[in-house]
Amino acid sequence: MTKQLPMPSPLPESIPIPKADPPEGMDLVAVPTGVNHRTAAYAYAGGSIFDKRDFYIGSALIKHPQGDLLVDSGFGRDIVKQIATMPRLFQKMTKYEVWKTAADQLEAAEYDFDRLSGILLTHAHWDHMSGIPDFPDLPVLVSRRDRAxxxxxxxxxxxxxxxxxxxxxxxxxxxxxxxxxxxPRHHDVYGDGSIVCVPAPGHTPGSVIVFVTLPKQVRYALVGDLVWQREGLTRRVERPFPIRRLGDFDAEGNRQNILRMVSIMQRIPDLIVVPAHDQRAFAEMNPLPNVTTRGLTLSAQ
Ligand SMILES: [Zn+2]
Ligand SMILES: [Zn+2]
Structure with a gap:
């Protein structure tokens, strides 16, 4: 029997849906760099071992007239060298497949790199940071707690x-x-409410969630590794216990933030929630032009 988290109380009516004034031309673009081969059983309690889930490893590019941001960086050009520095057991357990790095995809799309103002990390884990060295000198925005x-x-x-x-x-x-x-707190990146980060500690000490509001009030929540697949929120199930124990800094803190997100999803039913490793969520963004990767595929339900 899978333990489902209790339904949280609704967000109090006194909490408003925050206003956002996204500028024309703002967009959110998926930049898939590859996959980690996993299963639903690894992703959330009660998931099947026969339900293959290729975890999305990549980036989301937020286009904004004041400066574009990459949220996480996906696999980088040095991934083979990087993985070789990891413990042997980790290397054995990690079956990954690189399609095309974010830097290579942006180049192929003839993207103007001067538009980039930074890489915003949902948290400081390897699979979100591998591509950073491909963007030398680009500011890396990170919470103080994750930097430490x-x-x-x-x-x-x-x-x-x-x-x-x-x-x-x-x-x-x-x-x-x-x-x-x-x-409890937030950071409004450009002061127009279109890109807002909130601290959501648990998976790591300084994990953040990034709320993105596009023109026509299309709202996304990039939740990083709060959950690994959407079922974590839609079914209110955590990562399986042994994985939670190994992989989460503070499982209880993470649980509180899962419940907080569930309340938000009830208040804003058309909010598009994007766990950093769920391909289905990234399929709800625009693709980069002129780029051939293996592309996004929908995982089995
Ligand atoms: Zn992580
Ligand atoms: Zn991750």
Whole structure:
């Protein structure tokens, strides 16, 4: 019997749906760089081992007239070298497939790299950071707590030896704004409400969720690794216990944020929720032009 989390109480009516004034031309674009071969059983409690889920590894490109942002970076050009620095057991357990790195895809799409103002990390784990060195000097926006965790040798899951050589251009996110949809604080990147980060600690000490509102009020929530597949939220199930124990910094904190997101999804039913590894969610974004990767495929339900 899979343990379903209790239904959270609805967001109080006193909490408003925040206003956003997204500029014309703003867009959200999927940049898939490859997959990790996994199963639903790995992704969420009660998932089947026969339900193959190729985890999306990649980026989302937010186009904004004040500067584009890549949310996470997907597989980078050095992935083989990077993986070789990981513990042997990890290497054995990680079956990945690289399609095309974000930098290569942007080049193929004849993208103007000067438009990029930074890489915004949902959290500082290897599969979200591998591509950063392909964008030398580009600011890397990260929460203070994850930046600290990244330098903590106890932190699980980074190519430590490899990343030590990289001069990261860190920029710490400051959550100067007040409450936002039930989260205690927020950071409004361009001051127009179109890109808003909130701290959502649990999976890592400083994980963040990025709310993106496009013209016509099309709303997305990029939830990083809060859950690995949408079922974590739609069925209110956490990662399986052993994986939670190994992979989550604070499982209880993560659970609270899952429930908070469930309340938000009830309040905003057309919110498009994007777990960082769910291909189905990225299929609801525009693709880059002129790019041939193996493309997004829908996982089995
Ligand atoms: Zn992670
Ligand atoms: Zn991840």
């Amino acid at each position: 965790a990244f330098h903590n040798p106890e932190m699980f899951g980074n190519f430590r030896g490899y990343f030590q050589e990289i001069p990261f251009n860190w920029r710490e996110l400051i959550f100067e704004g007040g409450p936002y949809l039930g989260f």
